[in-house]
Amino acid sequence: MEDVGIDEAYLDVTDIPDTNEEITGRIKAGIKEKTGLTCSIGIASNKLLAKIASDMQKPDGVTVLMEADVETKLWPLPVRKLYGIGPKTEEHLKSINIETIGQLAALPLEKLLEYFGNSYGQYLYEAARGIDESPLVTRWEPKSFSRETTFQEDVRDWQVIARTLADLSKDVVQDMQGHQYKARTITIKIRFSDFETFTRAMTISDYTDSEEEIRKAAFACLKRIELKKKVRLVGVRASNFQDRNKDDQHHSSGLGIKLF
DNA sequence: TCTGGGGTCCTAGGACCC
DNA sequence: TCTGGGGTCCTAGGACCC
Numbered sequence: 001m002e003d004v005g006i007d008e009a010y011l012d013v014t015d016i017p018d019t020n021e022e023i024t025g026r027i028k029a030g031i032k033e034k035t036g037l038t039c040s041i042g043i044a045s046n047k048l049l050a051k052i053a054s055d056m057q058k059p060d061g062v063t064v065l066m067e068a069d070v071e072t073k074l075w076p077l078p079v080r081k082l083y084g085i086g087p088k089t090e091e092h093l094k095s096i097n098i099e100t101i102g103q104l105a106a107l108p109l110e111k112l113l114e115y116f117g118n119s120y121g122q123y124l125y126e127a128a129r130g131i132d133e134s135p136l137v138t139r140w141e142p143k144s145f146s147r148e149t150t151f152q153e154d155v156r157d158w159q160v161i162a163r164t165l166a167d168l169s170k171d172v173v174q175d176m177q178g179h180q181y182k183a184r185t186i187t188i189k190i191r192f193s194d195f196e197t198f199t200r201a202m203t204i205s206d207y208t209d210s211e212e213e214i215r216k217a218a219f220a221c222l223k224r225i226e227l228k229k230k231v232r233l234v235g236v237r238a239s240n241f242q243d244r245n246k247d248d249q250h251h252s253s254g255l256g257i258k259l260f
Numbered sequence: 261t262c263t264g265g266g267g268t269c270c271t272a273g274g275a276c277c278c
Numbered sequence: 279t280c281t282g283g284g285g286t287c288c289t290a291g292g293a294c295c296c
Contacts, residue, residue, distance in 0.1 A: 120269095142267085143268070143269095144267070144268085145267095146265085146266065146267075147266085148265060148266080149264095150264065237267095
């Protein structure tokens with residue numbers, strides 16, 4: 001099972017001999033018993049289609065979406081239904097008269113790469129055809145920890161901003177320590193009252209989970225933003241974690257070799 | 261549709277190295 | 279000092295997801 005947030009998950013039932021009805025029946029009964037809630041389930045040959053299917057019969061439904069159904073059931077849907085297409089891409093596609101997944105699938109790959117870049121273009125090409133080879137991710141390592149707060153009222157007072165930044169740094173550090181991660185990169189985020197948002201990052205030479213070091217880095221970043229407007233939001237993020245699989249990470253030995 | 265808080269991934273440009 | 283090609287690392291911002 002792959003968790004996706006608090007109320008979604010993908011289950012690989014490939015090797016479970018029971019019928020779809022038996023499996024979905026047990027899942028629904030179990031969820032009902034433990035939470036009192038209903039759920040909607042999509043059954044498909046990959047995650048992309050399963051997610052779309054789960055959305056097709058909303059309260060308490062079960063929907064099967066097979067590859068053979070792509071043309072009849074997937075293609076009529078608006079592009080926005082595809083995972084990975086948000087408001088911006090929806091608008092972009094609309095501007096070139098593409099509103100359904102079928103119309104998207106009619107676009108040649110070269111066009112998609114041209115409009116959306118190699119990575120995203122290739123993704124859209126496959127997604128529009130219901131193709132998704134992505135595996136279930138049952139365990140993963142976090143890549144960052146962050147905390148942010150929006151003020152009740154926009155703030156001009158530097159003291160308030162500074163204290164908030166320090167508090168957030170502390171929270172991030174506690175998160176890191178609790179999960180035993182050390183980071184090299186600290187990023188702060190400042191959003192002004194007009195929603196203009198800036199980030200400033202600093203990468204230090206040694207991995208750390210020290211509150212003082214991380215707070216200092218955060219403040220060094222803060223200095224690089226001119227606070228000329230009222231501030232709505234402050235955030236702190238730590239990333240670029242030390243690889244915990246390597247128990248010893250001394251950077252480099254003092255050995256250099258030069259070949260002539 | 262928007263807000264809020266927590267994330268991930270991608271891109272582009274710059275600095276630097278060989 | 280410039281050109282060219284290849285690479286890494288870092289930064290800033292944006293799109294997207296739940």
